[in-house]
Amino acid sequence: MRKFAASTLFLSLFALAHTGSASAQSLSCNGSLSGVGDSKFSVVQKCGEPMSKEFVCVPRPQVAWVLSPYPGGPAQQVVTQQCVPMEDWVYHRGQGNFLGIVRFYNGAVESVRDGDRVR
Template identity: 80%
Template sequence: MRTLAASAFFCLVSLLHSPAASAQSLSCGGTLSGVGDSKVSVIQKCGEPISKEFVCVPRPQVAWVLSPYPGGPAQQVVTQQCVPMEDWVYYRGQGNFLGIVRFYNGAIESVRDGEKMR
């Protein structure tokens, strides 16, 4: 029973963290840019964005700290680390939402909607 529960948990975590489960794409002139595409690819498909901004995204980081006592067990510590990323904003036209493309290590990490343009 324990391995069945562990397998179910692993499958659930895999689905939640897969790009297809949470990713959008940016449509530009009939072509799509999505998770994993490079900055060069996005510029070729969509042109230059209306703005670019470097952001610090906090992400949990697990570390192990040795016990100060001889033979004591190591302790697991979770801290927040700043992960540098870049947000590009695209204007999609009057009445549409802005498209925000987040890059990590030169590739699209996520695409989301911004404010609606009036």
């Protein structure tokens, strides 16, 4: 029963952490699309340099095992929040359009989402 509760807790936290994430989109640049899985080099080739770059810490659930303080006691599963370093590039799509925000993880596009509307 204890394993089931820990697994359920982990899955619930995982789903909650990913509920707010943007769906897979792409960024249209000069007739080409950049999307999930593209490298930084590929995005720069298609879209040019962004108007800004920012390193961000994205909290993600991480499962760790903690040894029991009692001899022979079972290890316990603990879910913690881990900082995952990522990089956000912001692209100006023109007046009246939304900013394009491309998030990179390990050098590849992790997500593309809309930012504020440019006035």
